[in-house]
Amino acid sequence: MTLTGPKKAPTVGIENENADSVFLKETVYETSDLNLWYGENHALKNINLDMYQNEVTAIIGPSGCGKSTYIKTLNRMIELVPDVKTTGQIKYRNRNILDQSYKVEDLRTQVGMVFQKPNPFPKSIYENVIYGPKIHGIKNKKILDQIVEKSLKGAAIWDEVKDRLHENAYGLSGGQQQRLCIARCLAIEPDVILMDEPTSALDPISTLKIEELVQELKKDFSIIIVTHNMQQAARISDKTAFFLNGEVIEYSDTNTIFSNPNDKRTEDYITGRFG
Numbered sequence: 001m002t003l004t005g006p007k008k009a010p011t012v013g014i015e016n017e018n019a020d021s022v023f024l025k026e027t028v029y030e031t032s033d034l035n036l037w038y039g040e041n042h043a044l045k046n047i048n049l050d051m052y053q054n055e056v057t058a059i060i061g062p063s064g065c066g067k068s069t070y071i072k073t074l075n076r077m078i079e080l081v082p083d084v085k086t087t088g089q090i091k092y093r094n095r096n097i098l099d100q101s102y103k104v105e106d107l108r109t110q111v112g113m114v115f116q117k118p119n120p121f122p123k124s125i126y127e128n129v130i131y132g133p134k135i136h137g138i139k140n141k142k143i144l145d146q147i148v149e150k151s152l153k154g155a156a157i158w159d160e161v162k163d164r165l166h167e168n169a170y171g172l173s174g175g176q177q178q179r180l181c182i183a184r185c186l187a188i189e190p191d192v193i194l195m196d197e198p199t200s201a202l203d204p205i206s207t208l209k210i211e212e213l214v215q216e217l218k219k220d221f222s223i224i225i226v227t228h229n230m231q232q233a234a235r236i237s238d239k240t241a242f243f244l245n246g247e248v249i250e251y252s253d254t255n256t257i258f259s260n261p262n263d264k265r266t267e268d269y270i271t272g273r274f275g
């Protein structure tokens with residue numbers, strides 16, 4: 001199956017075309033004819049991409065090709081940048097999030113984000129995790145305790161921190177801080193987790209832990225990850241989109257992208273000829 005931009009990708013994914021029992025995956029995000037400008041700089045050009053439930057979608061491409069810009073449109077963080085203009089549509093669960101009547105707060109309860117550098121708050125581990133739930137009005141100590149345990153277990157860091165929940169999060173290692181940030185994200189029970197180069201500031205062992213975690217998390221969430229690391233995309237993603245100069249050059253099953261790409265530019269990039 002090849003879902004090549006700018007041609008429109010199907011809205012329902014076929015899990016295994018050769019299997020006896022073919023089952024259909026639900027579309028989480030449907031991006032149609034998306035264009036984005038920073039002032040005069042046309043940073044995203046006619047993007048058409050569908051992303052599916054319980055999959056890991058990787059976004060790869062050389063520096064400056066628009067990966068971060070695109071992922072930031074998916075939770076509308078891009079609006080924080082002055083002088084940004086968009087055209088086209090991004091449907092999340094069938095509603096266009098670029099429509100100004102779509103409340104950004106509603107979107108953020110469904111879509112969590114993890115950034116390149118771990119960014120815990122200068123508070124205790126416990127306070128970091130309950131930050132979102134408290135904003136949503138949860139005050140009951142027993143429920144908050146349960147959320148903390150569930151989220152930290154979900155982020156595979158519970159055993160390491162269960163005896164120091166009230167210590168400052170800054171005392172954790174970089175890799176632990178990143179898993180705490182993932183726990184903070186899980187605490188709001190999102191539908192989708194966006195990850196913008198989540199391991200680029202981490203050592204190889206912490207990177208491996210996050211990669212294993214992503215594989216676990218996709219059972220319950222849909223994950224979209226920007227990565228510079230092509231081996232990482234190949235290891236952990238189901239689908240990969242290759243961006244170049246603001247365009248999607250190729251979007252397909254990760255195996256296809258890495259073993260039999262359609263476009264010469266994809267092949268040149270994944271074989272290290274540029275970027």
Ligand SMILES: Nc1ncnc2c1ncn2[C@@H]1O[C@H](COP(=O)(O)OP(=O)(O)OP(=O)(O)O)[C@@H](O)[C@H]1O
Pocket residue numbers: 038041043061062063064065066067068069070081
């Ligand atoms: N806040 C901003 N204001 C103006 N232009 C921006 C801004 N952020 C990004 N750009 C421009 O948009 C284009 C795409 O940048 P973007 O950061 O999305 O690329 P990227 O693929 O994520 O790069 P990298 O891999 O280096 O993080 C570039 O030309 C960049 O200079």
